[in-house]
Amino acid sequence: VLEDGQKMPGARWFPQARLNYAENLLQARDKGDALVFWGEDKVKRRMSRAALYAEVARFQQFLIASGVGEGDRVAGYLPNLPETLVAMLATVSLGAIWSSASPDFGVQGVLDRFGQIEPKVLICVDGYWYNGKAVDCLEKNAAIVAQMPSLLKTVVVPYLAATPDVSKIANAVHWNEIVAPQGDFLRSAVDGQKDVIFQRVGFNHPLFIMFSSGTTGVPKCIVHCHGGVLLQHLKEHQLHSDVRPGDRLFYFTTCGWMMWNWLVSGLACGATLLLYDGSPFAGQGTVLFDYAAAEQMTHFGTSAKFIDAAAKLALQPGKTHDLSALRAMFSTGSPLSPEGFDWVYREIKADILLASISGGTDIVSCFVLGNPVLPVYRGEIQCRGLGMAVDVFDEAGQAVRSTKGELVCSKPFPVM
Numbered sequence: 549v550l551e552d553g554q555k556m557p558g559a560r561w562f563p564q565a566r567l568n569y570a571e572n573l574l575q576a577r578d579k580g581d582a583l584v585f586w587g588e589d590k591v592k593r594r595m596s597r598a599a600l601y602a603e604v605a606r607f608q609q610f611l612i613a614s615g616v617g618e619g620d621r622v623a624g625y626l627p628n629l630p631e632t633l634v635a636m637l638a639t640v641s642l643g644a645i646w647s648s649a650s651p652d653f654g655v656q657g658v659l660d661r662f663g664q665i666e667p668k669v670l671i672c673v674d675g676y677w678y679n680g681k682a683v684d685c686l687e688k689n690a691a692i693v694a695q696m697p698s699l700l701k702t703v704v705v706p707y708l709a710a711t712p713d714v715s716k717i718a719n720a721v722h723w724n725e726i727v728a729p730q731g732d733f734l735r736s737a738v739d740g741q742k743d744v745i746f747q748r749v750g751f752n753h754p755l756f757i758m759f760s761s762g763t764t765g766v767p768k769c770i771v772h773c774h775g776g777v778l779l780q781h782l783k784e785h786q787l788h789s790d791v792r793p794g795d796r797l798f799y800f801t802t803c804g805w806m807m808w809n810w811l812v813s814g815l816a817c818g819a820t821l822l823l824y825d826g827s828p829f830a831g832q833g834t835v836l837f838d839y840a841a842a843e844q845m846t847h848f849g850t851s852a853k854f855i856d857a858a859a860k861l862a863l864q865p866g867k868t869h870d871l872s873a874l875r876a877m878f879s880t881g882s883p884l885s886p887e888g889f890d891w892v893y894r895e896i897k898a899d900i901l902l903a904s905i906s907g908g909t910d911i912v913s914c915f916v917l918g919n920p921v922l923p924v925y926r927g928e929i930q931c932r933g934l935g936m937a938v939d940v941f942d943e944a945g946q947a948v949r950s951t952k953g954e955l956v957c958s959k960p961f962p963v964m
Contacts, residue, residue, distance in 0.1 A: 550960075559960035562751040562775055569755050569774045570604070570641035571746040573815040577601045580794070581820045585630050586839050587707070588677045588826035595630050600637075603727050605744045607638040610726045614701045616668050618643035618747060621757065623667035625649050625658055625685075625692065626803055627676045627825040631705045631723055633812055635671045640755055640774070643747040647757040650804035651676055651683075655691045660766045661759050666698035671723075673705045674712035679827040682708050690716045751775030751962075756809055758909050772809075772912050776963035780913040781813035783934055789876055789903070790920040791847060793818030799849030799878070800828055800836065806909045807849065807880070819847075828854055829861075837865040844873040851881035852888060852904075859891040866896050876901040878918065886927035904929045911963050915955060936961055 551560040574597075582600040585593045595603075616622060622639040626632040626648060639646045647665055649658055651673055662670070670693065675684040686704075693702050704714045705723040714720035752773045759767035785791040797814040801807035802825075814821055822843055828836055828850070840848055858865075865871060877892060877900055884904040892902050903918020906929060915938050919930045932938035937959035942948045 553960065556958075556960045557964060559964075560752070561960075561962045565751040565775060566748040567751065567774055567778070568641060568643070568746040568748050569778050570637045570744070571748070572778055573637060573813065574601055574604065574641075574744060575816075576818055579818070582815065583630055583633065583821040583823055584796075584843050585823045585825075586835070587627075587629075587824075588680065588830035589835055589838075590677055590680075590826075591707075593630060600630075600634065601744065602742075603634045604637045604641065605742060606727045607634050608641055608744055610703075611638055611642060611644070611669065614669055616642060616644050618749070619754070620644045621647060621665045621667040622669045622671070623647050623649070623662045623665070624803060625651060625653070625662075625670060625672040625689070626705065627651055627673060627707065628801065628803055628808060628823050629673070629705060629707065629825060630823065631671070632803055632808075633821070633823070634727070635703075636812070638744075641744050641746050643749045643753060645754045645757055645771075647759075648803040648808070649759075650802035651685050651688075652678075652802070653804060655688050655695075657762075658688075658692050659695055660762065662692075663696060664766070664769055665757050667696070668698060668700050669703065670696065670699055670701075671703045671705065673707050675708040677708075677826050677830075679830055684708070686712060686714070686716070690718075693718050693720070749774055756912065758806060758809070758912065760909065770910055772963060776961075777809070777813070777912055778816065780911075780961070780963040781810060782816055784810070784914055784917060785814055785817050785819070787934060788914075788917050788919060789847060789878070790901070791817045791819050795819040795846040796822055796843055796873070797847045797849075798822035798824065798836075798840070798845050800824060800851070800854065801849070806907075806912045809912050811849070829857070833861060834863065834865070834868070837863070837869045837871070840865075840871055840874060841869040845871075846873050847876045847878070848874060849878040849880075852879050852884040853881060855879055855884060855888045855892060859888065859895075864895050871897055874900060876903065876918070876920070878903050878905055880905045880907075884927075889924070889926035907933075911961075913963055915957060 582597040672689045702720045756772045758770045797819040799811040905917035907914035940953040
């Protein structure tokens with residue numbers, strides 16, 4: 549259903565629909581792993597679908613008790629941890645709005661973003677690992693909280709220490725106090741609710757607030773909605789990427805990049821998420837391929853820079869690692885060179901879908917991407933996204949071929 553389809557912007561998709569993004573990601577409660585997490589080569593965890601659902605239910609009760617409801621904002625200043633996924637799902641299940649930034653952002657960078665959206669709750673971390681070194685975040689957290697008057701509560705996730713000292717952070721609570729199954733908080737929570745409440749909202753109800761890069765002044769807010777994100781990501785995962793139930797989906801990303809939002813939607817396909825935080829060349833420089841082999845990764849998402857760097861290091865993962873489960877590799881962030889294509893097919897696998905993909909934060913998805921039923925040509929992107937009126941225009945607004953021009957999308961689509 550599309551109303552005012554000729555208006556751009558202004559088109560309205562499925563105006564009568566009621567849905568919840570989190571409900572679609574949490575439908576399977578009984579089948580296998582929801583996620584696996586590696587923090588470099590230092591921390592390894594896994595979480596079943598049932599455990600993920602239960603932890604989302606408990607964190608949701610904390611948010612309700614903290615006064616968070618439909619339309620309120622919750623912010624994550626976090627690495628790519630299981631707790632980040634839990635907090636996001638609990639937030640959006642209530643019809644509240646999620647926004648995230650990576651802990652390598654400085655204090656001002658975070659205030660420039662979250663200061664505009666006035667979150668009621670901030671979730672942050674005590675620190676993180678990068679290239680084998682521990683990076684403490686508690687001082688930055690305290691400085692940010694002190695300058696954000698909208699905050700009612702701050703939740704600190706333990707990553708470096710079991711019980712970090714949160715005494716200098718205003719209104720701070722430990723994550724473990726909230727989600728422990730027998731914790732003090734739950735005994736006083738709203739009726740000890742065991743099921744996640746899914747607040748079904750309009751198709752165009754705000755889901756995520758993302759931010760432009762900030763190259764021209766303060767980063768600008770970009771709002772994405774429940775229906776648009778879900779539809780676009782299901783299309784890109786299932787049709788363009790061949791993600792099936794039971795697949796093991798990985799993307800190397802921080803929570804400050806839209807590929808995190810893209811990755812986590814994989815739960816809606818019944819895939820297991822392979823989460824990673826830290827340097828892509830931690831340990832012996834092969835940690836991501838170690839992860840791929842250990843967890844039977846089916847889809848490996850990365851950047852053109854990573855592929856170029858791995859080629860320069862003369863890595864030969866196809867010889868050194870068991871990549872028999874791997875069916876697809878994605879590259880984005882910048883154009884993948886023809887030599888990058890050559891390296892993947894020579895040194896990773898001869899029969900793999902290598903998809904150079906391109907989209908952006910402004911659509912939290914892709915304009916052009918892969919296609920498992922078309923051939924791959926070195927140095928080329930395979931096809932435009934299904935349902936996307938993508939073209940290349942010259943300066944006069946005429947479509948051109950085999951020459952440079954501006955990428956355009958000339959008709960509306962659900963995730964604008």
